[in-house]
Amino acid sequence: MRGAVLKTTIDQISRRVDSFGRMNDKVAMQSHILAVNSMIEAARAGQHGRGFSVVAAEMKQLSDQTKDHADQFRQDVMAIVTQATEATSDLLGALDRAAADELTEKAQTLVQLIVRNLFERTADVRWWATDAAFWQALEAGDPARAAEAHLRLGTIHRYYTVYTDLVLLDLEGRIVASAVDGVPRMATSLPDEGSGWFGQAARLASGHDYVVSDVYRSGLHQDRRVIVYATAVREGGAAEGRALGVLAVYFDWEKEARTIVRDEAGFSPAQWETRRVLLLDKDRRIIAASDDAGFLEAFAEGQFSAARGCEARPDGTRIGYARTLGYQDYDGLGWYGVVVDRAAR
Template identity: 40%
Template sequence: MTIHGTDQSDQSGALADGDTDPARIVALTADVRETTESKVAEIQAVTGRTKILALNALIESARAGDLGRGFAVVANEVKGVSEEIAEIAGALRGELSAKVELLDQIGRSIVDHLRGQRMVDLALTAVELIDRNLYERTCDVRWWATDSAVVECLGHPSPEAQAYAAKRLGVILSAYTVYLDLWICDLNGQVIANGRPDRYGARGYSVSSEAWFREALATRTGEEYAVADISLNGVLNNAPVSTYAAAIREGGEAQGAVLGVLGIHFDWGPQARSIVEGVRLTEKEARRSRALLLDAELRVIASSDGVGMLTEKVDLRTEGKRAGHYSQPDGTVVGFHRTPGYETYDGLGWYGCIIQGP
């Protein structure tokens, strides 16, 4: 969890496009290998028959005595030519086999590289989409923390002010369906108002031990915010949430004295699921692929197959790289890309990851 400000630089990623099918190289190489073997075998079969004919001719010429000597010379020449052709065919098979094998290796290497790069591009797309989504959450929390009803609820606390603030939060929630609830917390960490009191019994709950609360209290200006990694929230029916928090300041001013904290709970499950399930895999690819979002600890925080949420940890071989791909012994290809961040949101070190079976 980290406090974030406004001095982050823009970063972006690009997708590689292309409509060629490099797998054709491998297929054509296999055709060349098969044709080479077939034609060389045919040549060797013909030379074998020629040798037999030459041998028969020599036998017949020997029976003919002096009359067959000239024929014997021709038969020997035919035999010699057939042996030369057999040697040439053998050499041709050896040379072509080595070159076809090299061509096959090159073709497969190209296919593997392009396949891996495609996985990287898809992983980048996934993590970029969630970054842009979460950037908006950082804007929301900083904006709503300056709402006059939210500020008044802490600046001049009363049951009426708290009720009105809860009503205002409810109005926000009716327009922003990506949130489960919004909480106004006093300096002691007690929730004094929330936007959905009829659904969640958050009022009176203490968040004083939550890192997002403590870090929001420690922010220096209204331009800063705190964010927590994905976790299950017991008050919100044990739903997975991403919590963003900003200090509520006197007068709603960026440099005003801190009165409390606004915590907004992003409904992580359906939003993240739409990202990983929306990765542009072909139908054939989708049957053997997993699209994942991983946190900085490489825990699964979203998966296209719905498996491993917050329980599975992926042994991702990043080797210190921001992005890359590699093949496993069974032919599985793994592509990954670390969050590039978006605008003032620099991300939490998350990764997009695609794991595609052979």
């Protein structure tokens, strides 16, 4: 904004100097014409006009000097104005690049924060799936073992507050145990729009593998936004054992994503007046927004012609974006971090 004010001020000075120069040229020309006419009239007056002829000559010389000085003044000032304009353009260009870099770096940082968090969820679900309480509950198929599994899930959930729930299912998709009281057990099917992850998890070849859902609203949890990480629970807890069921951990996307797009952004109140932070999935749908608007709607403002960058729109809006780099063996699902800045320049 300050850069725009400076540029406007310099433009005003340039226009005023040019206007002064044109006015001075007009005055000098009129003075010159008046002096020449006076000399002609003095010559016609003969002896009687000799004194006035001297005055007319002085007037002509003075008008010529005035024009020369005004021209030199205009040249000098305009040279300074030109230098100032070029310097201002360089400064604004540097500020533009710095602002673009800031938005891009912020977008990259924020998407990496959530991706690193989610990498840990892949480790959690594969580790907990080997817990004896879970494979024994699935193997035995009796209420006592199911109750033990429920207690074990509840204990984990108590200390891992990033989860909405942890759910143990048999190979028919029936809920054997859950961490949260009130979730129906032995349901005949999962009432989840995102339940495609269950079949994939049940068919995994190894306990080293896992599946992850898209972000969606969980029908088991009052339509709360979640992302599910799941793997097969195997006989004896062995990585290559026979699959007995599925362990699913429901990451509390609603709470944790808001932390990323609001709290971790670190913008000042004034910056928040013009900025919006987003996380997008691989299909560029909005999965988190600092204003909590547009969930699962397509983000159509940016072209994203590279893995990261900053785009400028005709209205002055800047859109900084960055595709996740992944973290260790977690590819990050192709998500993007985005910072939209609608500040007037």
